[in-house]
C-alpha cells in the first residue's frame with residue numbers, strides 16, 4: 001500500500017514538474033514573442049531607421065553600376081585564359097547584388113543595438129528588468145527586429161535587382177540561401193551592437209562602430225573580386241570571414257546552387273551570430289551583476 | 292518579523308567613494324502606505340532601486356514580500372509592482388501595446404490580461420487614449436499609464452518613486468485617490484517616495500525622512516510633528532499693538548510666546564486646538580478683542596528642519612501660503628533649534644530680526660540658500 005501511495009505521489013510530482021516546465025516554456029515563448037513583436041513594430045514605426053537601410057545601399061549600387069558598368073567582364077589572366085570576375089554572364093549587376101545585400105544588412109543590423117542602447121539610456125530596460133522576464137528573452141526579442149529587417153532587406157534588394165536585369169543562377173534554392181544568410185548576418189551585427197550597447201549603454205557608442213563595420217566590408221570581396229586585389233589588402237580581404245560568406249552567397253547568384261557554397265554562406269554568419277549572442281549574454285550578466 | 296512586506300536592515304549603497312544610501316533600516320507593515328520623504332539626491336531612488344532588485348546593495352540586507360532582494364531576486368520581481376522615477380515609457384508604443392507587453396512579461400494569460408488591462412485603463416482614465424502612442428501622452432497620462440502597468444499583475448507590494456513629480460494639482464489628486472483606493476480596497480502595501488510634504492502627509496500612514504542617505508526621522512506624521520513642538524496660535528488684535536502687552540500676559544499660561552508681526556500675538560499652544568476657546572475667553576476677560584485667529588500646526592517641513600537644519604526643497608510652494616507665515620519663518624537656520632520643549636515652528640530667536648515682518652525677505656533668501 002505504502003509503496004503504491006509513494007509511487008502515486010512520485011508520478012504526481014513528475015506531472016507537476018512537467019506541467020511547470022511546460023508553463024515556463026510557454027511563458028518564455030510569450031515573452032520572446034511580445035518583445036520581438038515590439039522590436040519589429042518599433043523598427044517599422046521609425047522609417048528613419050529602415051528607409052536608409054534600404055535606400056542607401058540601393059543608391060550606392062546605382063552609383064556603382066553607373067561608374068563601373070563598363071568594366072570588362074573578361075580579363076585575360078597570366079595563363080592565357082580568360083577570367084570572368086563578375087560571373088559567366090559578365091554582368092556587373094549580378095556581381096553587385098550580394099555586395100548591396102551585405103551592405104544593407106550591416107547597416108540595418110546596427111539598428112537593433114542602437115535600439116537596445118536607447119532602451120538602456122531611457123530607462124525602459126530597467127522597466128523590463130523589474131519584471132520576472134528572462135534576461136535572454138530581452139536580448140532575443142531585441143535581436144528579432146534586426147533579423148526580420150535583414151530578411152526583408154534581402155527580399156527587397158532581390159526584387160529591385162531582378163527588376164533591373166540581374167539573375168540568380170541558383171534558382172529558388174539559391175534564392176532562399178540569400179535571405180537566410182542575410183538574417184544570420186543581421187543577427188551577428190545586431191548581437192555585436194547589443195553587446196556594445198550593454199557595455200556602454202550609449203547610443204552614440206553603438207553608432208560609432210559604424211565606420212569600423214564599413215571598413216570591414218570594404219576590405220572584403222564585396223565590391224571587387226579578391227583576385228583583382230594586391231598586397232596586404234588582398235591578404236586581409238581573402239581571410240575576412242565576410243568574404244567567405246559573400247563568396248558563398250555569390251556563388252548561388254553567379255554560378256548556380258551549390259550545397260558546399262550555401263553552407264559557407266549560412267554557417268559563417270551562423271557561427272558569428274552565435275558568438276555575438278554569447279558575448280551579448282555574458283555582457284548582460286556582467287552588467288546586471290555589477291549594478 | 293518574517294511577514295513584513297518590506298524590511299531592510301543596514302542597507303548601504305556606495306557609488307565609488309560616495310555613499311548614496313547609508314545604513315537604512317526599514318520595516319513597512321502589511322497594508323500600509325509608507326512615505327519616503329526627502330530632497331533631491333537624498334537617496335530615495337537608490338533605496339527603491341535596491342528594494343526592486345535593480346541595484347545590488349553594497350552592504351546590508353533587504354527582504355521584499357518575504358524574499359531576499361539579492362538571492363531571491365526573481366521571486367521578488369514576481370511579487371512587486373514598480374513605477375520608477377526615471378524609466379521612460381517607450382514613446383513608439385501605444386498604451387494597449389504596453390499593457391499587453393507587460394502582461395506577457397508578467398506571465399499573465401492573454402484573455403485575463405486583456406480584461407484586466409481594459410479595467411485598469413478605465414480606472415486611470417486612459418481608455419480613450421489606449422490606442423494612441425505614448426509619445427503623444429502628457430506627463431500626467433504617462434504617470435497614470437505607468438501606474439496601470441505596475442498594477443497589471445496585482446502586486447502585493449507596490450513601489451512608486453515620485454509618482455506625482457511634475458504633475459499638475461488635479462492630476463496629483465487623482466493619483467492620490469488611486470493610491471488610496473489600492474491601499475484601502477485591495478490592501479496593497481505601498482512604498483512611495485516624494486519630495487512633497489503634503490503628499491507624504493496626505494497619503495502615508497508612516498513616513499521616513501531621508502537626507503544625505505540616512506533616515507533622520509521615522510514615524511507617523513502626527514507623532515513626528517508633535518515631537519517638534521506645540522502648534523502656534525496666531526491671534527490678530529482688533530485694537531492693534533496697543534493691547535499686545537495685555538494680550539501676551541493673558542496668554543502666558545497657555546504656552547510660551549512666539550514671534551510674530553505687529554498687530555498680532557502668538558503663542559505655542561500646549562494642549563492644542565482644544566484650548567482655543569479658553570484662549571478667547573481669557574483674552575475677553577482682560578478686554579482684548581480678537582479680530583482673527585489661526586492655529587498653525589507644525590508641518591513636516593518643521594520636522595525636516597528640526598532634523599536637518601534645512602528646509603525641504605519646494606516646501607514653500609507645497610504647503611500653501613498660510614504656512615509660510617511668521618510661524619515658520621524664523622526657523623530657516625539651524626541655530627534657533629534646541630531650546631527644549633518650546634522649539635515649535637516659530638523657532639525662537641532665529642537671528643536678530645526674528646519675529647517681525649521686515650525680516651521676511653532676508654529669511655526667504657536664507658531659505659533658498661538652504662535648499663541646495
Ligand SMILES: Nc1ncnc2c1ncn2[C@@H]1O[C@H](COP(=O)(O)OP(=O)(O)OP(=O)(O)O)[C@@H](O)[C@H]1O
Nearest residue numbers: 306311329330331332333334335336337338376486
Ligand atoms: N549610478 C550612480 N552613480 C553615481 N552616483 C549615483 C548613482 N545613482 C545615484 N547616485 C547619487 O546618489 C545620490 C542619491 O541619488 P538618488 O537618485 O537616490 O536620490 P533621490 O533621493 O532619488 O533624489 P531625487 O529626488 O532627485 O530623485 C545622488 O547624489 C546621486 O548623484
Ligand SMILES: [Mg+2]
Nearest residue numbers: 335336337376
Ligand atoms: Mg529619485
